[in-house]
Amino acid sequence: MLCSQAAGGxxxxxxxxxxxxxxxxxxxxxxxxxxxxxxxVLEAARREIHEECGLADLELVRELGSYTRLGVGRGLAERKTITLFLFRSPDADLEPLDPANPEARWVAPESVAEILSNPADGRFFTTHVLPVLDEA
Structure with a gap:
């Protein structure tokens, strides 16, 4: 089984x-x-957000934690550990730079979990991110 590490925000x-x-x-x-x-991981998160959203002016608020999910990578079973950070952006214009990720949009926090395609991502958002956003 492949093991990989991902980061984002x-x-x-x-x-x-x-x-x-x-x-x-x-x-x-x-x-x-x-x-x-x-x-x-923090450097990777900033890079990925810039590539996929076009956002570079990011204020780090805090680390949100990590979770592991199973999937397929390069045709093989993959165990991916994902670390997420919370950022604020003063810029509201989303302009992806990566052609493999052609669209980005802003959504209300209470709608995020239902939009995310991977159930593990939605569960992490609901249990670990929404409470933090409610505090802010």
């Missing part, structure tokens, strides 16, 4: 909306992706 705009991205024109996700060799 929950990005909140000035109106309290959360960025979600369409990956490979098939699935919806929070902006995230694989951590490159020699790259830290």
């Amino acid at each position: 929950v990005v909140v705009d000035p109106h309290g909306r959360v960025a979600v991205v369409r990956q490979r024109a098939r699935t919806w996700s929070l902006p995230k992706g694989h951590v490159d060799p020699g790259e830290g």
Whole structure:
């Protein structure tokens, strides 16, 4: 089984909306992706958000934690550990740079979990992210 590490973020705009991205024109996700060799998780999260949303001016609020999910990578079973951070962005214009992730949109926090294609992502958002957003 392949093991991989991914990082990304929950990005909140000035109106309290959360960025979600369409990956490979098939699935919806929070902006995230694989951590490159020699790259830290926070650095990878910022890079992935920039590539998938076009956002570079990000204020780190806090780390949200990590979770592991099973999937398929390169045609093999994959165990992926995903670390997410909470960011604020003063910019409301989403302009993806990565052609494999052609669309990004802002959605209300209470709608995020139902939009996310992977159930594990939705469960993590509901249990670990929504309570934090409610505090903010």
